[in-house]
Amino acid sequence: MSEYFDAGALLRVVVVSLLLGASIPAIFALGVRALATDAPSGTRPVIRTVAGFACFALVVVAVLLGIYSIVKAKG
């Protein structure tokens, strides 16, 4: 089969996709969770606000990396 396709490249695609594709939504979800207000008191500690925005910042960095990967792609 190896004459037909590059199994190594295929494996890399699957592994890298799994790592990034599952972790980015998870980081976004952590941000949402951190920013959620507590039901009874309706307040949120400062540390959670900071953590929440840090998560969103990480996601933005991932998006910028994605755009960079499109621009610099060579065939």
Place this chain on the structure above:
Amino acid sequence: MTDVPLLVLVVVTALVFDFTNGFHDTANAMATSIATGALRPKAAVLLSAVLNVVGAFLSLAVAATIASGIVEQDDATLSVVFAGLAGGILWNLVTWYFGLPSSSSHAIIGGLVGAVLAAAGPSGVIWAGLIGKVVVPAVVAPVAAGVVALIGTWLVYRITRDVPGRERTQEFRWGQIGSASMVSLAHGTNDAQKTMGIILLALIAGGALPDDAAVPTWVIIACALAIGLGTYLGGWRVIRTLGKGLVDIESPQGLAAETSSAVVILVSSNLGFPLSTTHVASGSIMGSGVGRGSQVRWSTARRMAVAWLVTLPAAAVVGFSAEVLQSRLGGTLGNLVVLVLLVGASTAIFVAARRSSVNHENVNEEWAEPARPARRPATV
């Protein structure tokens, strides 16, 4: 000498294919955002169109690679390319009519392979390339994207299970706009370049450009606009199938599905492994449904899978027939007859589609399974 009218015909037909490509594939990026209400339908297709245009200008890395390694370049004459495009366009329109998210890349590759088979026989097709670059990725892509989306969706729901529903929906809708935008951008880059590659191939085959020419600027602009316009008009029938027909989508799930699509497409194209955007997006949406534990409408999934299997051979049959017709009739007459048949068939499909119109107003209506009374589990 260069056959100028035929060259013009091929370039225009390629742009029409680019248009159907945009219009068929709007769903890949935007179906989930439209279904969850993250974006209003019109706003979604406008955003996707603009990003497709931008994406088309971002990179030229994969232009001219669509046909190379799959058919022998010497056999891809202008009239063969024209027959192949006819196959691609016709199949894109047929699947759009049935609302099936099939791969535009498979449609054009199938069309070209069929036309080359008719013109040069089996030796004109590079079979190992066809299997390695098209068939194997077609099986791997939806499965990989589905698994990524499944895990992502599960994590997202696990992490946010204590967050109140309304707050969660609101924030994830914002996230969805970002992730859908990335899919649109990647789509513009990947798919507009495929048409650029075909036009470049035609210009070289027609003697209008030297063999080692780069993609001319007017080709980039024309392809970007054609795919953008197609995207803006929106293949609402396909959007409806992907957004409503497969699984019921909530915004956290939509975010996970779109992120999975964007990541799989970008990673694979970066590692030189071409995947169909459509296969990836459909696999992601299905995976996200499983990850959330909601019911996947397997009858829709089955219809999609059949469309995937059939796309390559069906487009090949059309491309093959068109090329046989052209070579029997010969020269300009042959091209003209194929052109008339293509325009006639396309018009017939559009007219038929108007009878049961799906548009930005009814795209989100409740999904009703086609009537099949027996064997349906009772809804509780």
